[in-house]
Amino acid sequence: FSRLKDGLKRSTSALSGGISSIFNKKRLDATTLEELEDLLIMSDLGVEVSRRVCDRLSAQKYDKEISAEEVQAALAEEVSGILEAVAKPLEINPGNHPHVILMVGVNGSGKTTTIGKMAKQFQNDGKSVMLAAGDTFRAAAIEQLQVWGERNNVPVISGKVGGDAAGLAFDAVKQAKEQNIDVLLIDTAGRLQNKDYLMEELAKIVRVIKKHDETAPHDTILVLDATTGQNAIMQAEVFQKVANVTGLVMTKLDGTARGGVLVACAEKFALPIHAIGVGESIDDLQPFNADEFSRMLVG
Numbered sequence: 001f002s003r004l005k006d007g008l009k010r011s012t013s014a015l016s017g018g019i020s021s022i023f024n025k026k027r028l029d030a031t032t033l034e035e036l037e038d039l040l041i042m043s044d045l046g047v048e049v050s051r052r053v054c055d056r057l058s059a060q061k062y063d064k065e066i067s068a069e070e071v072q073a074a075l076a077e078e079v080s081g082i083l084e085a086v087a088k089p090l091e092i093n094p095g096n097h098p099h100v101i102l103m104v105g106v107n108g109s110g111k112t113t114t115i116g117k118m119a120k121q122f123q124n125d126g127k128s129v130m131l132a133a134g135d136t137f138r139a140a141a142i143e144q145l146q147v148w149g150e151r152n153n154v155p156v157i158s159g160k161v162g163g164d165a166a167g168l169a170f171d172a173v174k175q176a177k178e179q180n181i182d183v184l185l186i187d188t189a190g191r192l193q194n195k196d197y198l199m200e201e202l203a204k205i206v207r208v209i210k211k212h213d214e215t216a217p218h219d220t221i222l223v224l225d226a227t228t229g230q231n232a233i234m235q236a237e238v239f240q241k242v243a244n245v246t247g248l249v250m251t252k253l254d255g256t257a258r259g260g261v262l263v264a265c266a267e268k269f270a271l272p273i274h275a276i277g278v279g280e281s282i283d284d285l286q287p288f289n290a291d292e293f294s295r296m297l298v299g
């Protein structure tokens with residue numbers, strides 16, 4: 001977990017430093033509570049979470065002296081309670097042939113990289129993997145997925161730039177079935193500029209996948225970039241409307257001051273958080289551990 005610890009350093013020091021300076025031999029009163037609430041909101045924890053922490057402290061300690069450590073402990077408890085409820089590793093059902101995972105999210109969020117990292121983990125678990133380059137809009141996305149395929153030595157189904165993503169997804173499921181693949185990961189285009197189009201395209205991909213297996217896709221994972229802060233919340237709102245999102249992966253938790261946004265997401269969407277990205281290389285995808293994360297975030 002040292003990678004995460006290092007990565008969250010900026011988030012942690014902003015939070016714990018801020019709390020220390022507010023509660024340096026001070027009482028918990030209207031002023032310090034307001035300062036605390038501002039600090040928590042600035043740390044991307046979200047308005048609801050920030051308010052709840054302040055209400056909880058206020059109920060216990062209003063007008064009394066309180067130490068920074070007590071405030072941190074109350075925050076850590078609140079955060080870990082929220083995260084506990086959503087920390088769920090991805091489960092592959094061996095009854096699915098293949099288990100189909102649709103990866104969604106805006107361009108640049110880390111979808112392709114996360115697919116590459118997940119492919120390695122599935123292989124380590126003894127599963128056969130296939131990738132499908134469903135982001136047919138960008139040549140770079142197709143090439144990048146092919147590179148991840150080579151790195152993992154797994155087949156990549158791809159087509160021409162500008163080709164039909166649904167047709168490609170249909171083909172990929174067919175080939176995965178024929179080759180007795182355990183897990184098929186399908187990349188998709190993440191163009192938020194045109195929501196109707198995005199919705200139509202994702203719906204079409206889902207429709208054709210269901211022609212092979214009515215229960216597929218078995219997971220639709222939204223990839224969110226922590227460094228975008230509150231933008232990640234907005235993206236999750238849009239993707240929940242256009243796709244049946246079943247879980248989240250949050251990337252780029254290495255070196256961001258905005259790690260608190262993971263808590264805001266957990267609170268707002270109550271979607272399972274399957275894993276977190278803590279770097280660009282193949283081993284930088286970690287299982288999400290609620291307790292560890294809250295302790296590291298709060299400091």
Ligand code: GDP
Pocket residue numbers: 105106107108109110111112113114141144251252253254276277278279280284
């Ligand atoms: P996509 O457009 O959603 O497929 O995003 P990519 O997978 O191409 O990732 C965009 C950029 O973010 C690339 O430069 C990746 O190396 C980088 N990236 C992805 N995940 C992480 C992460 O967890 N940490 C860091 N630091 N960079 C990441």
